[in-house]
Amino acid sequence: MSQRPKVRLHVVTGKGGTGKSTVASALALALATAGRNVLLCEVEGRQGIARMFDVDPLPYEERRLTTGLPDAEGGRGVVHALHIDAESALLEYLAMYYRLGRAGRALDRFGVIEFATTIAPGVRDVLLTGKVYEAVQRNSRNKGAIQYDAVVLDAPPTGRITQFLNVSNELAGLAKVGPIRSQSDTMMTLFRSPRTAVHLVTVLEEMPVQETADGIAELRGADLPVGSVIVNQVRPRDLSPAALQAARAGTLDRAAIRTDLERAGLAGVDTLTEGLVAEAHDHAERRALEDSQRAVVERLGVPTCELPRLAGGIDLGALYELAGMLREQGMTGGPR
Amino acid sequence: MSTHRSRTRVGPGTAHRAGPLDVDALLADRTTQIVVCCGSGGVGKTTTSAALALRAAEQGRKVVVLTIDPARRLAQSMGIAELDNTPRPVADVDGTAGGSLDAMMLDMKRTFDEVVLSQASPEKAEQILANPFYIALSSSFAGTQEYMAMEKLGQIHREHVQGSGDYDLIIVDTPPSRSALDFLDAPERLSSFLDGRFVRLMLAPAKGPARLMTAGFSLITNALTKILGAQFLKDLQTFVAALDTVFGGFRQRAQKTYSLLQADGTAFLVVAAPEPDALREAAYFVERLSEDAMPLAGLIVNRASAVPVSDLSAEEAVAGAERLLVEDPDSLTAGLLRLHADRARLVEREGELRDRFATAHPQVATAVVPALAGDVHDLDGLRRVGDLLGEVTTDAEPESTQRR
Numbered sequence: 001m002s003q004r005p006k007v008r009l010h011v012v013t014g015k016g017g018t019g020k021s022t023v024a025s026a027l028a029l030a031l032a033t034a035g036r037n038v039l040l041c042e043v044e045g046r047q048g049i050a051r052m053f054d055v056d057p058l059p060y061e062e063r064r065l066t067t068g069l070p071d072a073e074g075g076r077g078v079v080h081a082l083h084i085d086a087e088s089a090l091l092e093y094l095a096m097y098y099r100l101g102r103a104g105r106a107l108d109r110f111g112v113i114e115f116a117t118t119i120a121p122g123v124r125d126v127l128l129t130g131k132v133y134e135a136v137q138r139n140s141r142n143k144g145a146i147q148y149d150a151v152v153l154d155a156p157p158t159g160r161i162t163q164f165l166n167v168s169n170e171l172a173g174l175a176k177v178g179p180i181r182s183q184s185d186t187m188m189t190l191f192r193s194p195r196t197a198v199h200l201v202t203v204l205e206e207m208p209v210q211e212t213a214d215g216i217a218e219l220r221g222a223d224l225p226v227g228s229v230i231v232n233q234v235r236p237r238d239l240s241p242a243a244l245q246a247a248r249a250g251t252l253d254r255a256a257i258r259t260d261l262e263r264a265g266l267a268g269v270d271t272l273t274e275g276l277v278a279e280a281h282d283h284a285e286r287r288a289l290e291d292s293q294r295a296v297v298e299r300l301g302v303p304t305c306e307l308p309r310l311a312g313g314i315d316l317g318a319l320y321e322l323a324g325m326l327r328e329q330g331m332t333g334g335p336r
Numbered sequence: 337m338s339t340h341r342s343r344t345r346v347g348p349g350t351a352h353r354a355g356p357l358d359v360d361a362l363l364a365d366r367t368t369q370i371v372v373c374c375g376s377g378g379v380g381k382t383t384t385s386a387a388l389a390l391r392a393a394e395q396g397r398k399v400v401v402l403t404i405d406p407a408r409r410l411a412q413s414m415g416i417a418e419l420d421n422t423p424r425p426v427a428d429v430d431g432t433a434g435g436s437l438d439a440m441m442l443d444m445k446r447t448f449d450e451v452v453l454s455q456a457s458p459e460k461a462e463q464i465l466a467n468p469f470y471i472a473l474s475s476s477f478a479g480t481q482e483y484m485a486m487e488k489l490g491q492i493h494r495e496h497v498q499g500s501g502d503y504d505l506i507i508v509d510t511p512p513s514r515s516a517l518d519f520l521d522a523p524e525r526l527s528s529f530l531d532g533r534f535v536r537l538m539l540a541p542a543k544g545p546a547r548l549m550t551a552g553f554s555l556i557t558n559a560l561t562k563i564l565g566a567q568f569l570k571d572l573q574t575f576v577a578a579l580d581t582v583f584g585g586f587r588q589r590a591q592k593t594y595s596l597l598q599a600d601g602t603a604f605l606v607v608a609a610p611e612p613d614a615l616r617e618a619a620y621f622v623e624r625l626s627e628d629a630m631p632l633a634g635l636i637v638n639r640a641s642a643v644p645v646s647d648l649s650a651e652e653a654v655a656g657a658e659r660l661l662v663e664d665p666d667s668l669t670a671g672l673l674r675l676h677a678d679r680a681r682l683v684e685r686e687g688e689l690r691d692r693f694a695t696a697h698p699q700v701a702t703a704v705v706p707a708l709a710g711d712v713h714d715l716d717g718l719r720r721v722g723d724l725l726g727e728v729t730t731d732a733e734p735e736s737t738q739r740r
Binding site: 015016017018021048157205206207208236238239240243252253256257260261263264265266268271272274275276277278279280282283285286289311312313 | 376377378379609611612613614642644645646648652656657659660663666667668669670671672673674675676677678679681682685709710711
């Protein structure tokens with residue numbers, strides 16, 4: 001799956017509750033190999049990056065966050081973070097392109113900035129994606145800015161992602177001509193190119209998988225490049241297929257389990273055996289449901305990779321662990 | 337109340353805890369007219385709303401459930417192919433207790449159109465409906481959905497609960513808002529937008545006291561024209577002018593709906609999953625609801641991991657598994673012990689998260705609903721969820737084993 005050496009912009013979406021922010025963070029760590037600079041952006045005002053990496057809330061400013069996951073030689077790149085909010089993006093945009101010092105302040109005073117970012121439809125998304133575009137495609141106006149090898153966007157959820165990226169469509173009918181229009185067209189060129197990949201995070205349950213399928217269809221309909229499906233929170237695989245089958249059928253060898261437990265020096269083996277068999281049954285049922293959803297995911301015709309459910313929750317160490325798994329599975333352009 | 341909570345605590349945790357949430361009592365209480373389910377995305381809000389609605393209906397309430405979810409998940413789970421802006425009866429609901437269930441999917445564009453059509457003269461309405469700003473605002477603006485949900489709730493309450501009496505309980509599923517309580521803020525935001533200085537300037541750029549500001553104003557209109565093109569401003573001006581005349585009664589109605597939410601007949605249920613993000617969001621909801629004096633009935637924690645049948649600790653299980661693996665690397669029993677350890681750790685972590693929430697918000701009654709093995713597709717599935725909601729205790733403690 002050495003699919004994406006060219007990808008500069010990784011957009012990570014997913015249904016709520018599937019862990020898309022976790023996956024976006026892990027992907028940024030995985031991409032930051034020796035000598036590479038990666039930018040991790042968020043646009044939903046949740047300060048999820050700050051919480052995940054246990055740092056102070058992020059401003060509208062690129063901040064060095066941490067070093068990436070070391071490669072085989074121990075080399076590591078740097079992950080930077082940026083929290084994009086529409087108001088700051090608009091002011092920066094005006095300053096960068098129009099030198100609107102005085103008028104920019106007037107806009108703010110007259111409530112235009114607030115209007116444009118909270119009420120004017122579509123404009124908000126264009127401002128957020130515009131800043132992401134600027135980070136990917138640095139130009140001479142932003143002097144001294146870091147050139148990133150990759151940008152990872154913790155994007156809005158699957159249900160909104162196509163609308164979010166389809167900026168020229170959102171502006172259609174509102175701004176028919178003018179620089180905003182042509183800039184949004186330039187942005188679309190990047191978003192539709194092989195330099196962009198939209199990854200969809202899901203869990204192996206029916207509704208998230210269905211939403212992923214719908215999301216892929218929508219993205220394709222809008223000519224937006226689908227990257228991978230990242231299957232998250234996969235249950236542990238401590239039982240063999242044969243054992244799973246026996247657990248479901250209720251034919252696990254209780255006597256053998258009981259003997260094993262005694263040998264392992266555990267107390268109360270009778271109730272323990274019954275407990276473990278009941279738990280195994282429940283687990284096997286859920287694994288079977290996972291398998292049926294995995295088959296659906298495989299039929300989507302998109303590269304997939306899987307991340308386990310971590311019983312201890314997600315801390316910084318866990319993020320690096322997940323980053324390693326993403327790298328092993330080729331999410332960063334071939335194993336390293 | 338929750339007397340089985342044996343751990344003693346110090347600090348805020350010693351404050352009186354509200355204990356388990358009695359869902360059935362809430363639904364049976366005839367003074368409950370509106371139940372609003374709120375919470376972040378992916379926590380099973382839609383399923384919870386539908387299950388509550390079905391349970392209430394089969395216990396004798398005349399219920400309408402209003403869902404706003406564009407994924408049409410309720411439609412799937414209730415076996416209705418298409419939900420539209422009109423409540424439709426749900427088939428196969430057990431009506432022996434005298435209740436009934438209708439379901440409705442909010443079509444936000446249509447709701448918005450209806451408001452325009454009911455408020456404006458035909459020509460004016462036509463002008464508004466064709467304006468590109470209106471089209472974008474009514475179909476894609478994030479806050480519109482929230483506002484329209486409240487508009488529709490107000491309308492159904494006026495016409496069907498207070499009016500014809502064909503419903504006595506409305507259950508509302510709120511949109512998975514980007515910021516927690518957009519649906520409370522949306523009316524305020526839209527009306528403050530109409531009151532905003534920019535809008536007033538757009539309406540009367542050269543009149544009265546605004547004249548003082550026109551120098552600044554032409555500066556910004558020039559800037560906007562430069563950036564967005566002249567048509568943009570012209571469309572915007574038309575739109576704002578049209579909206580202003582139409583939404584004369586807008587603020588008033590928004591205020592009414594807001595008061596309706598604050599009234600005794602309303603109950604808010606915050607839905608969450610036992611995950612840090614979802615519970616943080618839930619905490620935010622709880623705080624915001626109490627700030628706005630909204631009647632909070634309690635917290636529902638969905639998708640709780642099933643408590644292990646055996647109380648062997650995770651550490652002991654792992655140690656046992658390792659001993660077995662030394663002798664037999666493929667040991668089945670070792671696999672079982674590791675699964676047990678995994679589950680015990682999950683349950684312990686979830687318990688800690690809930691405990692922390694309860695420590696910070698002791699006044700919030702809580703119901704914990706175990707995760708189902710499969711998705712809910714049909715009324716039977718909803719009934720099972722309803723049963724779980726009805727029988728919950730604050731903690732899915734090991735002794736309460738309703739599982740097989």
